[in-house]
Amino acid sequence: MKRLIIALPAFNEEKVITSVLQQIKKTIQKLSDLDCEIVVVNDCSTDKTAQIVRQNKVTLLNHKINRGLGGSLATAFVYAQSKKADCLVTMDSDGQHDPQDLLNVINPIINAQVDVVIGTRKLRQMPFDRQIINGASSFLTFLFFGVWCSDTQSGFRAFGKKAINLIQLKTQRMEVSSEFFSEIARSKLVFREVGIKVIYTKYSRSKGQSNLNAFSVLLKLFMRLFR
Amino acid sequence: MDNFLPIQILLFIFLLFAASRVVLRVKEGNISFGFFLFWFSLWILAGFAIINPGSTSFLAKQIGIGRGTDAVIYASLVLLFYLLFRTNVIIENLKHEITKLTTEIAIKEKKEDENTSDN
Numbered sequence: 379m380k381r382l383i384i385a386l387p388a389f390n391e392e393k394v395i396t397s398v399l400q401q402i403k404k405t406i407q408k409l410s411d412l413d414c415e416i417v418v419v420n421d422c423s424t425d426k427t428a429q430i431v432r433q434n435k436v437t438l439l440n441h442k443i444n445r446g447l448g449g450s451l452a453t454a455f456v457y458a459q460s461k462k463a464d465c466l467v468t469m470d471s472d473g474q475h476d477p478q479d480l481l482n483v484i485n486p487i488i489n490a491q492v493d494v495v496i497g498t499r500k501l502r503q504m505p506f507d508r509q510i511i512n513g514a515s516s517f518l519t520f521l522f523f524g525v526w527c528s529d530t531q532s533g534f535r536a537f538g539k540k541a542i543n544l545i546q547l548k549t550q551r552m553e554v555s556s557e558f559f560s561e562i563a564r565s566k567l568v569f570r571e572v573g574i575k576v577i578y579t580k581y582s583r584s585k586g587q588s589n590l591n592a593f594s595v596l597l598k599l600f601m602r603l604f605r
Numbered sequence: 606m607d608n609f610l611p612i613q614i615l616l617f618i619f620l621l622f623a624a625s626r627v628v629l630r631v632k633e634g635n636i637s638f639g640f641f642l643f644w645f646s647l648w649i650l651a652g653f654a655i656i657n658p659g660s661t662s663f664l665a666k667q668i669g670i671g672r673g674t675d676a677v678i679y680a681s682l683v684l685l686f687y688l689l690f691r692t693n694v695i696i697e698n699l700k701h702e703i704t705k706l707t708t709e710i711a712i713k714e715k716k717e718d719e720n721t722s723d724n
Contacts, residue, residue: 419711439711449704456708457715546703 380464382412382487383457384480385419387450388470392425399434402469405477412488417457418471419450446566447533447555452547459542460557461490470533472581479574483536484493486570493567494558496527497515497534497574505578515556525559527571534574541567607620609656616655 384402399416406414416436420428422444439453451468458466465487469475479497504512511530519530535558537545537555541547544565549557554571562569609617624645631641654661654677661673670676 437715439715441711442709443703446705446706449707452704453708453711457712460712548697550697550700570690588613 379411379413379524380412381461382465382467382484383454383461383463384414384467384469384539385417385451385458385527386469386473386534387419387421387447387453388423388427388471389421389444389450389527390423390425390427391471392423392427392430395427395430395471396434398471398473398477399431399436402477403436404479405480406554407594409481412465415461415463417454419446419453419457421445423479446494446551446554448547448557455537455542455545458537463582464468464539465541466537468533468535468537473579474577475534476575476577479534479572482572483534486572487536487538490538492570493538494569495536496529496569496571497532498527498529498571499532499534499574499576503578519556519559522556523560523563525563525569527559527569529571530559531555532574541565544553570584613655613658618650620635620652620655624652 384406386395386398395418399418401418408410408414417439418431418436420431420441424562428440431478437457439457441450441453442536445453453542454466454468463485467480467484469477470597474496483495483497486495512529516527516530520526529538531552533555541562544567545558545561547554547557547561561567627636627641627644627648630636631638632682636644654673661677663673665671665673665676668676670679
């Protein structure tokens, strides 16, 4: 039986984490031919996120200090490697992603068609400022790493065994979304985009990447090129 | 010393102080030999340029800059920006090391929890 790990990086998500986990649990009940494990990487939340995750009886990986989105995803990768997972899915824990899309995202991996799947949001689904930021990020990612993806900032991704073992994340914060593409290029991984639904709420928008942060992300990406 | 301007004397004293700090740090084992060599040579060169300002003018002419002082300022700025960049890279690498440690602790704790619940 193939092993699937669904990892959710979480920082202060006490308001929504239970509902997100319940929805994912409901969805994976349909995946009876897979050995599924839900993992929450609690990035040193200051609220009751860890406590709530424990109550939901899913795997909890606790960061002692806050390491950002990149750090949390790196932990998810190391855990997936240690568990010899066949597929690792990363999802946002703010309720932005619809677990119903899980099957679409993992299918190309389970059927060994590609190494990485990126769940891409349609441009018109996004608020206007996000369209601009995402468009610029995609262009710069292509410029820096030579890989084109219409939504490089999407947090809904799936990775096959080869990708789990080859991807080495080094960035700490939001720039990790673009770093995946430098890793895809470096390890010559095959990737595919799959359309996903996205649920923007006031809450999820407040939790996401701030527009002002885009410059810092760009600078860090640029620095990576000259390391 | 009569031929030296007060600014030359002040700068030279500061450079002696800076060079002495580099020697102290390498003696304490806080910096590598390569690092010591780089900074010590830099301060010695700067000291030489302060004592013999004419030497910088000679160098400036060779590379097409009018005054020796300008050449020193240009070179210093380039060096400063490069060192700032290197410092940033070192900080990023340190952050990465901290993340690796945080990851290892998180996974180790999870395994310990599993072992405890198994027992």
